[in-house]
Amino acid sequence: MNLKIDVAEGNGKSVVKLSGEIDAYTAPQLKEKLLPLTNREGHRTEVNLENVHYMDSTGLGIFISALKSTKENDSEMRLVDLQDRVLRLFRITGLDEIITIDTAIRGGNEQ
């Protein structure tokens, strides 16, 4: 019931690789790592959720905060490699319409 957050940076872009669960306990850690990236003007952030096997509305809340921050700072955020269960929450809430989600390169769904 933990969340591992790895950030790799280069070329004005950061890749945030998450593994574990995003819930009320781990979401603050994610916010702490993610928001400083989206707050950088013009910065691009890619969040890889391939190894996130559980997420709830606390996670959605963090990504909404991050999205707001991209609008304020002219930066970009893209979510990639979502597992079906996690993607489903974005779809149910309609957030997939306003957050950039790359569904083309999905993986890690089998298990």
Add this chain to the structure above:
Amino acid sequence: MSNFDFVEMRVPAKAEYVGVVRLSISGIANRLGFSYEAIEDLKVAISEAVTNAVDHAYFEEDDGEVTVGFGVYGDRLEVMVADHGGSFDLNKIKGGIGPYEGSESVEELREGGFGLFLIEALMDKVEINNDYGVIVLMTKYLHEAEVGLDDDQISTPQ
């Protein structure tokens, strides 16, 4: 009264226990024969309810507890989440409960308001009682297609 098992647990109103409750419902739902998909729905729904209760306790600034009750029926799982530590009086709670009226403003939905929305989307029935703290009562039915997953019952039509 119909025949059912009741499981109750009390956890500290702290975010680190949301995952513990999630594991518990996973075990109970698995025992009932819910599908993988349904168990994932239940995990999200109960986490949302417990998270709400934890947040509520936080604002109240007491070191509260969250009480979770599982009514295990043959055809459904009823889950109760209360943001106080007292044990449930089942009849009292069920007597005073009504349908949840979804009337949250768009503003609230922005960052933190998806909890109840998700609970409603993922469960078959949701009721909220505000008389003694906040109690969320939610039900998910075990649909027949899912019973077949229990591997010692070969799909004999009943």
